[in-house]
Amino acid sequence: MKIDLGDVAALARGCAVLGTGGGGDVRTGALAARRAIEEYGAVPLVRPRDLAADALIVPLSGIGAPTVSHEMIHGEEEPRRIAEEIERIFGRPPDVVMSSEIGGANGVAPVAWAAQLGLPLLDADGMGRAFPEVQMVSMYVAGLPADLVIMADVAGNVVTIRPVDGLWSERLARAVCVAAGSHALMADYVLTAGRARGALIEGTVSRALAVGRATEGPAPLRALRDELGAVQLISGKLTDVERRTTGGFVRGTATIEGTGDDRGRRLTLELQNENLVAVEDGRVRAMVPDLITVVDTETAAAIQTEALRYGQRVTVLAWPCDPLWRTPEGLRTAGPRAFGYDLDYVPVEELTK
Amino acid sequence: MKIDLGDVAALARGCAVLGTGGGGDVRTGALAARRAIEEYGAVPLVRPRDLAADALIVPLSGIGAPTVSHEMIHGEEEPRRIAEEIERIFGRPPDVVMSSEIGGANGVAPVAWAAQLGLPLLDADGMGRAFPEVQMVSMYVAGLPADLVIMADVAGNVVTIRPVDGLWSERLARAVCVAAGSHALMADYVLTAGRARGALIEGTVSRALAVGRATEGPAPLRALRDELGAVQLISGKLTDVERRTTGGFVRGTATIEGTGDDRGRRLTLELQNENLVAVEDGRVRAMVPDLITVVDTETAAAIQTEALRYGQRVTVLAWPCDPLWRTPEGLRTAGPRAFGYDLDYVPVEELTK
Structure with missing residues (x-):
């Protein structure tokens, strides 16, 4: 092709x-x-x-x-x-x-x-x-x-x-x-x-194309979730974004308060350029190297860390990384400790089952 | 050899x-x-x-x-x-x-x-x-x-x-x-x-060897001066050294007050890692790319910018650079303006005749 x-x-x-x-x-x-x-x-x-x-x-x-x-x-x-x-x-x-x-x-x-x-x-x-x-x-x-x-x-x-x-x-x-x-x-x-x-x-590349195409239909969020095999961590409103740019790196946190079915829940994302750790009620629900993406709830378009704004209606999806990143060397290179988090890696499937 | x-x-x-x-x-x-x-x-x-x-x-x-x-x-x-x-x-x-x-x-x-x-x-x-x-x-x-x-x-x-x-x-x-x-x-x-x-x-390399050997005899300063074909700008005592190191570069000034035959005279050196400009009574007496070196009056050993100390008995010598540095491109590359001095280059022979 x-x-x-x-x-x-x-x-x-x-x-x-x-x-x-x-x-x-x-x-x-x-x-x-x-x-x-x-x-x-x-x-x-x-x-x-x-x-x-x-x-x-x-x-x-x-x-x-x-x-x-x-x-x-x-x-x-x-x-x-x-x-x-x-x-x-x-x-x-x-x-x-x-x-x-x-x-x-x-x-x-x-x-x-x-x-x-x-x-x-x-x-x-x-x-x-x-x-x-x-x-x-x-x-x-x-x-x-x-x-x-x-x-x-x-x-x-x-x-x-x-x-x-x-x-x-x-x-x-x-x-x-x-x-x-x-x-x-x-x-x-x-x-x-x-x-x-x-x-x-x-x-x-094929996967990125398929992921992008999944959001072209009438129910983009559901289609995206299915295409990725992702867990929906929360759907709600961005209520707090704290972010600073140092040495070309963006660091900070973003907090989403649940709406609809998720009312009363609250998820915080730890950011370092990428979304690295998702925490709810002091419990980690997904962590790097697994993938965590914030998307617009309506269009399912991904929102970059730098574009997160108070009041956005967003959904947070998380899904498993490539098995290579789950090997000991993969985790040493890009696991939570490589980013300074004192966390033992647990796959997102286990954290969210 | x-x-x-x-x-x-x-x-x-x-x-x-x-x-x-x-x-x-x-x-x-x-x-x-x-x-x-x-x-x-x-x-x-x-x-x-x-x-x-x-x-x-x-x-x-x-x-x-x-x-x-x-x-x-x-x-x-x-x-x-x-x-x-x-x-x-x-x-x-x-x-x-x-x-x-x-x-x-x-x-x-x-x-x-x-x-x-x-x-x-x-x-x-x-x-x-x-x-x-x-x-x-x-x-x-x-x-x-x-x-x-x-x-x-x-x-x-x-x-x-x-x-x-x-x-x-x-x-x-x-x-x-x-x-x-x-x-x-x-x-x-x-x-x-x-x-x-x-x-x-x-x-x-031969020249550096000859210059070094010139200082091995009984009258090292005179021998060094002759070997270099240098003008003696002043002989005296270091009375003021102002120096700061920023970004790996040493900048500052050093002032020498004349003693003996030079009593009553006073020379100031502008330093940027090297000795770049020598000024006496508001008059420039030598400037980069011509060479200006501070030596110990007794041993004729060169003193580095970073080793200049109050009270040292020193002599300042200046002599012509290689003709290449006096071409327009040579002066554009390493003349006084290349170091931020608003000076037109004048050869040391003319400044000291």
């Missing part, structure tokens, strides 16, 4: 849902995707199993402060410069583009990058959701060495990092990003399809 | 003089040089004209906050990692090591780096003195593109920057350096001997 103009809106809606409140504004990515498809044509979507073992995958993502990313349309030069650097290093250009992060803008924008490079897009990503740090990707959890990061900024600079590990990769990439004006395009874990086996979260 | 154990002290003294108060503590570089010569043997010193046109020169320097550099002995892994990255990029290892900056620790430490790599040292550098910023090198002034910077830190990370220009090179390298713990080894302007023609300041 191909991703064409008519698919972009659904893909963007789906990526917003999988972004669990973070991952940047999908509208920026959608605009870039539409423009690139108009200029270069529809983008073939290929499955990992369709690739030859030596096919070179370039996982791409925008890195930077969300507030800056919102205002920027990604240029065409950055993907090209990264592809050139890959050719210099590997002796051949990449064969396929992958989204490093399906949740948020980084799930949609790779359509534009693939179109600009004349490459297909891989139906997979490195998170199955959104996460804030460079090392929080399936390739890292699978134990692949974080041995190469390539960054390109709008000024035309290209920086290649050979970090000793994923944590250094995050630290150095972040510093380069800030120096480059708080926004850059990044290739992380460039790898062959053979090496990628078991280290990607597969089918996530 | 070769640089052997017996040469290190003189080289270090000479590099301190050429450092014009900056360039880091030469003791760190001297210690590294001695250790490396003990382990790997003396280091051949070769002239640019002795190199084949395609010989690959790797200009190296430590980058970072002086306070951190003082406490660190450079590791052996960093030069090796940079050489490996050069081999990856150029398809062959470097042939000769060059000091990017002869003034200060970066003039001495390349002896160690060359010894560790088993390579000769080039009798040339990119400054003929010390300067604080990455783009303030002769290769930049000569118009060579600042198209590649390779950095290696103690943790083992290697970062390659392909900047759009020298100013971006400074900005990105500085950010990586800070993220890497405020110290890294850097290769800047890796180039062939053929391309380097006219873009290096030649003979500066």
Whole structure:
């Protein structure tokens, strides 16, 4: 199949849902995707199993402060410069583009990058959701060495990092990003399809498309819940949002008071770019790496952390993350303690049964 | 000729003089040089004209906050990692090591780096003195593109920057350096001997050695003055030092009141890591890029900006910079206005005749 103009809106809606409140504004990515498809044509979507073992995958993502990313349309030069650097290093250009992060803008924008490079897009990503740090990707959890990061900024600079590990990769990439004006395009874990086996979260572009399409019918919230296999944590009104932005990260809490069937209940979300923990009456009902998304009760459109406002009528959905995140290494990388919560991970299915 | 154990002290003294108060503590570089010569043997010193046109020169320097550099002995892994990255990029290892900056620790430490790599040292550098910023090198002034910077830190990370220009090179390298713990080894302007023609300041290692040796006799100050062809701006006592360290840069002023023949005179130095401007009675007597160095009146040992103390008996010497720095591009890059002084450059010979 191909991703064409008519698919972009659904893909963007789906990526917003999988972004669990973070991952940047999908509208920026959608605009870039539409423009690139108009200029270069529809983008073939290929499955990992369709690739030859030596096919070179370039996982791409925008890195930077969300507030800056919102205002920027990604240029065409950055993907090209990264592809050139890959050719210099590997002796051949990449064969396929992958989204490093399906949740948020980084799930949609790779359509534009693939179109600009004349490459297909891989139906997979490195998170199955959104996460804030460079090392929080399936390739890292699978134990692949974080041995190469390539960054390109709008000024035309290209920086290649050979970090000793994923944590250094995050630290150095972040510093380069800030120096480059708080926004850059990044290739992380460039790898062959053979090496990628078991280290990607597969089918996530198709899933985002399906999730986005689910909300096109007459009962969008129910359809979305069914498509995700999600538990509805609460439906009600946003009564309190406390949020501060420090160092490019949004932190805070949001409180929802139940209405209708949920009257008398009250759910609090802990936010760090993404919605990370949901608490009701002192009891945790869902926690990272499981997915928690706040949607508009009527339209089922996902609401980003930064767009949460007092009085909104919202529903909070939670559903299981990819099994990779539930492994010991997955939880070490992106479990509740990786975000500073003194909580042992319990799957959302158990917390809500 | 070769640089052997017996040469290190003189080289270090000479590099301190050429450092014009900056360039880091030469003791760190001297210690590294001695250790490396003990382990790997003396280091051949070769002239640019002795190199084949395609010989690959790797200009190296430590980058970072002086306070951190003082406490660190450079590791052996960093030069090796940079050489490996050069081999990856150029398809062959470097042939000769060059000091990017002869003034200060970066003039001495390349002896160690060359010894560790088993390579000769080039009798040339990119400054003929010390300067604080990455783009303030002769290769930049000569118009060579600042198209590649390779950095290696103690943790083992290697970062390659392909900047759009020298100013971006400074900005990105500085950010990586800070993220890497405020110290890294850097290769800047890796180039062939053929391309380097006219873009290096030649003979500066020999010159530093000669300058250092000049101070070994019975009348060190006079011998140093003669060797440098320097004007003695004042001899006296340090009566006021005002200095603050911000963002890894030392800024301030130092005032010397004349004694002996200079009684009644008073000279003020403007400091920014290096001694940049010397003023007497509201009249500038020497300014950057000409060299201004404060030496101990008795031993003629150079005193670093950070080691200036009330009561020291000092003599201030000034002498002409390399002609390259007096070209329009040289002055744009490292003239008084590049450091924020609203002064038109006038050569020290004219200011003091």
